[in-house]
Structure formats: structure tokens, C-alpha cells
Amino acid sequence: MTPAPPAEALPADPWPVAHPGFRPPGRFRLEPKDFRVTEILPFEPEGEGHHFLLRVRKNGVNTDRVAKDLARLAGCRPRDVGYAGLKDRHAVAVQHFTVPAGKVADDPRQWAGPSWVVETAERAQKKLKRGALEGNAFRLRLHLAPAGREAAAARFERVLQRGVPNYFGPQRFGRGGGNLDGARRLFAGEEHPDRRLRGLYLSAARSYLFNRILATRIGEGSWDRLLDGEYAVFPDVNSGFVVTNPTVEAERLRTGDLHPSGPLPGVDGAGPKGVAAALEDRVLAGEPELLEGLVAEEVKAHRRALRVIPLDGSVEADAEGLWVGFRLPAGSFATAVVREVISVGNGG
Known part of the structure; x- marks a missing residue:
């Protein structure tokens, strides 16, 4: 034991770890573009209301920094900016925020910062609350030597069947x-x-x-x-x-x-x-x-x-190793999947 x-x-x-057998050594999240995550909301915006629901793509910047930038552009207090949860700085993340619409004079779809950009902006009735999230979709690059790729892909397939801790x-x-x-x-x-x-x-x-x-x-x-x-x-x-x-x-x-x-x-x-x-x-x-x-x-x-149990699994090989894709419910960590697939070295 x-x-x-x-x-x-x-x-x-x-x-x-839970899954027995050889875990090929690999590296993970060497740079933000190796870790891509997209929030999945449990609702669609109403198209009307006193808030803007913003879909923001950020790269190498944390959630709090983006929220402060949005507050400045919306003319509101930082605490009036809503978001469902924190997203890692060292990732390319698509995340949702709400801002009060009352003082917004321009088109939020034109807003951008040094490491983030608003992709869509729609009217919504309520401020986005912490935890108001259905899940996250991940696409991750695992850096692997050629000899370890087949074993890693096989372990990932087992993970999709049995799940992970x-x-x-x-x-x-x-x-x-x-x-x-x-x-x-x-x-x-x-x-x-x-x-x-x-x-x-x-x-x-x-x-x-x-x-x-x-x-x-x-x-x-x-x-x-x-x-x-x-x-x-x-x-x-x-x-x-x-x-x-x-x-x-x-x-x-x-x-x-x-x-x-x-x-x-x-x-x-x-x-x-x-x-x-x-x-x-x-x-x-x-x-x-x-x-x-x-x-x-x-x-x-x-x-x-x-x-x-990860859903919507996919595996794709490239020159550096494997890209793996999957979806997890809110509150579950992508690292729980990765550590069952590879033995993580530097950068993991």
C-alpha cells in the first residue's frame, strides 16, 4: 500500500497514481500555448439586461489582472466585475466575465489588453457569480520522446474508459x-x-x-x-x-x-x-x-x-509529442489526468 x-x-x-504500468517520462506546460482551456457555461446570455457578458481570450496573464483592466474600461469597481472562477496565468484560456453596462459608452467587442482580447460581448441579466460553471474543455500538449508516445496514448485511452482520481x-x-x-x-x-x-x-x-x-x-x-x-x-x-x-x-x-x-x-x-x-x-x-x-x-x-471520467477525448501526434483533448466538470483539475498519462518532468 x-x-x-x-x-x-x-x-x-x-x-x-491509480493506473498501473509504465508511465513514459514527459514534460508538460513548457509555455502557455501548451495548455489551452475553454470555459463551458451552464446557460446562454439573455441578449438583454444591465450587464455585458464578455468572452475573453487571455494568454500569460491571470484572471485578476484582466478583471481590473475590464473594470477600468467599464468605469466600475473591480468588485463589480463577475467571473465564474480563476484561470491559470500560464495558459491560453477562454474565460467569461460580466461588467455593468451602465457606464459603457463604446463597444466592448473592441476592448483588448497586452495579453487579452474580448472575443464576444452580449447583454445579460445578472452578474456572473463564482462557481457558475458547467466545466472546462482542455487541449494540452505533452512533450514526449518518440519511444514514449504509444504508451502515453494507450494510457490516455484507459483514462477515458476508467477515469482518474x-x-x-x-x-x-x-x-x-x-x-x-x-x-x-x-x-x-x-x-x-x-x-x-x-x-x-x-x-x-x-x-x-x-x-x-x-x-x-x-x-x-x-x-x-x-x-x-x-x-x-x-x-x-x-x-x-x-x-x-x-x-x-x-x-x-x-x-x-x-x-x-x-x-x-x-x-x-x-x-x-x-x-x-x-x-x-x-x-x-x-x-x-x-x-x-x-x-x-x-x-x-x-x-x-x-x-x-474525462469526456470528449481526443489524441493527436505532432513533432513534439501528443496533443490530448478532453472535458472535465467544474472543480476537477487537468493535472489529475496528465499525471496518470505521463511521469511529469520539468515544466509539469
Whole structure:
């Protein structure tokens, strides 16, 4: 069994992989154009309203920088600019923003900055809220030696069939695991962060505990199986149920209509029973300070699928290696797919 790593191991990517066999060495995200992501919204703009919904293509610039530029052009406060989530700076990303229309005198389709450009602008009724996202479509270049390309393509095909562990990616924990360290200081009363940092710290603590559970279940071979008492969740919706007979649900598990889940700890919330609950209690008992801190901060508990199955997969070879394409639901990380396909070296 591969043990879950302690917090001090977080600067690397220490979590165990699920798919056995040889992972060819490769490199990933050497430059922004190697990582392309397009947001998928769960709605169409109304074509009328007090906001502009902007589709923006950005390259090598973070979301906050674009939001500040848009606020200046729209004549509004930065906090009045809406977006569904943050997109990595080191990527070519198509992302959506809203700005209030009241003070906009020119055509937003003409707006652009040094590293971004508005592609479309349509009227919308409401400000775009955080989390208002259906998913993301990815197109990624994996730099591989010729000898490793066939093995990588075969692993990717297996990933499309079986799915991957739904880990939170390294960016959730900050540089060198700093966000998790910040959570420990917060809970110990040694730091009093502002609202933004507090949110990052709490998110890192919950993500770390979830990843520990997932890593343990990979080690025990149950990350994509239903245990007795499992709290199974449905894809794309925040609901589920306690499984009393895993055999009865085997077909829905096989087709991806159900997934085993792990905890995002906090107060209240649904959870497993029996064998599944005992496993979680055993792992979480090793982090009492994080658990108690999340409860003290009154963070609402949730569940997250342990497995995610990429959709709309594609593979294309080029002179540098492979381009892989796939779609993931909101909240899942492309790095969770890549690390199951290749052993990532510099640039990953």
C-alpha cells in the first residue's frame, strides 16, 4: 500500500497514481500555448439586461489582472466585475466575465489588453457569480520522446474508459504548500488573514484532507469501487445517497452514473456509514487540528466524487509529442489526468 503523504511533502506531487504500468517520462506546460482551456457555461446570455457578458481570450496573464483592466474600461469597481472562477496565468484560456453596462459608452467587442482580447460581448441579466460553471474543455500538449508516445496514448485511452482520481491539483495548496501552512497558523491563532486569504487557507485544508482519503483508497484499491456504506454521488449534481448494497449499484458505477465520494470536512453535511465511514475516520484521525479548525470556522461540510471520467477525448501526434483533448466538470483539475498519462518532468 502506498501511504498518503504528510503535509510537509506537498511542494512536489506526492499523491499515488491509480493506473498501473509504465508511465513514459514527459514534460508538460513548457509555455502557455501548451495548455489551452475553454470555459463551458451552464446557460446562454439573455441578449438583454444591465450587464455585458464578455468572452475573453487571455494568454500569460491571470484572471485578476484582466478583471481590473475590464473594470477600468467599464468605469466600475473591480468588485463589480463577475467571473465564474480563476484561470491559470500560464495558459491560453477562454474565460467569461460580466461588467455593468451602465457606464459603457463604446463597444466592448473592441476592448483588448497586452495579453487579452474580448472575443464576444452580449447583454445579460445578472452578474456572473463564482462557481457558475458547467466545466472546462482542455487541449494540452505533452512533450514526449518518440519511444514514449504509444504508451502515453494507450494510457490516455484507459483514462477515458476508467477515469482518474479526482485529486485537487497542486495549485490549490499554493507555492510550496503555503496555503496549507497558512491554515495551520490560522487554526492555531498565529495569523489573522483577510477574507481572501482566509478562503484560500480553508480551501487548502479541506482539499488536503480529501486528497489524503483518496490516496488511501487508491492504496487499498477502492478509489473507483463502492464500499459498504459508501456515500455515492451523482455526476454534475450536488446530491447522493448511502449505498446499502454495492452489487445493486455496480452497473451505474460502471457507466459513470454514480461515483464513490470523499469528504470536504466541516460542520453538518451528509456522509457514509459502515466500512466507508470507518476508513474516513481512520485517516482523518491523523489530522485533528485541521478537522477542529474547520469546525471552529463553521465551514459547511460537502462531498466530492473520488473519481472523474474525462469526456470528449481526443489524441493527436505532432513533432513534439501528443496533443490530448478532453472535458472535465467544474472543480476537477487537468493535472489529475496528465499525471496518470505521463511521469511529469520539468515544466509539469
